[in-house]
Amino acid sequence: MDNQVESQVNNALMAVIPAAGNGSRMQTDVPKQFLTVAGKTLLEHSIDAVCQDPRVQKVFVAVSDPDAEFIDDIKKRQSLPVAWLKGGSSRAESVLAGVRAAVSQGATHVLVHDAARPCLPEPALKRVIDTGLFDPQGAILAIPVRDSLKRSLISTESGKGSVHIESSVEREALWQAQTPQVFSAEKLQHAIEHMGTQNPQLTDEASAMQWCGFQPALITGSIRNLKVTHREDFDCVRDWLLAKDNNKENGS
Numbered sequence: 001m002d003n004q005v006e007s008q009v010n011n012a013l014m015a016v017i018p019a020a021g022n023g024s025r026m027q028t029d030v031p032k033q034f035l036t037v038a039g040k041t042l043l044e045h046s047i048d049a050v051c052q053d054p055r056v057q058k059v060f061v062a063v064s065d066p067d068a069e070f071i072d073d074i075k076k077r078q079s080l081p082v083a084w085l086k087g088g089s090s091r092a093e094s095v096l097a098g099v100r101a102a103v104s105q106g107a108t109h110v111l112v113h114d115a116a117r118p119c120l121p122e123p124a125l126k127r128v129i130d131t132g133l134f135d136p137q138g139a140i141l142a143i144p145v146r147d148s149l150k151r152s153l154i155s156t157e158s159g160k161g162s163v164h165i166e167s168s169v170e171r172e173a174l175w176q177a178q179t180p181q182v183f184s185a186e187k188l189q190h191a192i193e194h195m196g197t198q199n200p201q202l203t204d205e206a207s208a209m210q211w212c213g214f215q216p217a218l219i220t221g222s223i224r225n226l227k228v229t230h231r232e233d234f235d236c237v238r239d240w241l242l243a244k245d246n247n248k249e250n251g252s
């Protein structure tokens with residue numbers, strides 16, 4: 001057995017899905033992860049998405065109230081191995097709750113994925129797991145920046161504040177981070193605890209690992225792995241999920 005295959009055989013990979021946010025930028029009545037498309041909430045689509053890879057043994061979902069009635073409805077529909085936990089006041093706090101639970105159940109590695117990214121394609125998931133289980137620095141999905149980048153300034157020339165270009169920004173080495181992000185479970189737990197869950201620079205798991213000196217691998221993600229942040233993101237994701245559901249029904 002070569003090293004890569006051997007290390008993957010001895011690993012226990014578990015997923016953590018932070019789903020305790022309130023979606024303030026979307027301004028919907030229910031938090032965005034509980035909006036329904038094709039008979040399932042975005043959260044359920046995200047759970048299904050991470051379970052597309054059989055190496056994921058269990059999923060820990062952090063929500064603001066695991067005992068809420070509408071979570072009970074989701075639990076009843078769920079046939080996958082999912083454990084429900086209480087999330088925290090920041091994304092990092094919710095992730096840490098999940099990572100601690102995964103470590104306590106024997107996870108060697110964790111895969112963290114936003115509930116708000118329900119269209120994760122299976123090949124991208126496989127790519128990040130392949131590297132994340134093998135590379136001691138971990139791995140994240142990301143996409144190289146493809147548009148020209150501008151730094152802005154607020155101009156008051158016209159009497160009222162308007163946004164103008166201050167300068168262009170070199171995009172050559174810039175990538176936009178996505179999830180899943182895959183790391184050694186204990187290293188990630190330690191990194192988040194060390195950096196602090198209320199640290200504003202801790203925007204993703206890679207940031208915590210970087211804080212501890214690691215340089216996680218960048219694995220090409222997908223535009224389809226869009227994070228629902230604003231209403232128009234939801235419109236795209238809804239169309240993609242509906243198209244996927246139609247294809248399934250037509251057997252294509």
Ligand SMILES: Nc1ccn([C@@H]2O[C@H](COP(=O)(O)OP(=O)(O)OP(=O)(O)O)[C@@H](O)[C@H]2O)c(=O)n1
Nearest residue numbers: 018019020021022023024025089090094115116
């Ligand atoms: N205290 C928090 C905050 C966020 N999240 C989760 O982290 C993911 C990515 O965060 P983001 O898109 O910023 O979600 P929200 O915080 O809900 O959105 P907003 O910033 O617009 O309020 C989401 O799945 C969200 O539910 C979480 O589990 N716990």
Ligand SMILES: C[C@](O)(CO)[C@H](O)COP(=O)(O)O
Nearest residue numbers: 091114177178179203204227
């Ligand atoms: C982790 C993340 O999805 C990487 O792009 C993102 O940073 C989470 O969203 P937020 O808006 O920064 O909370």
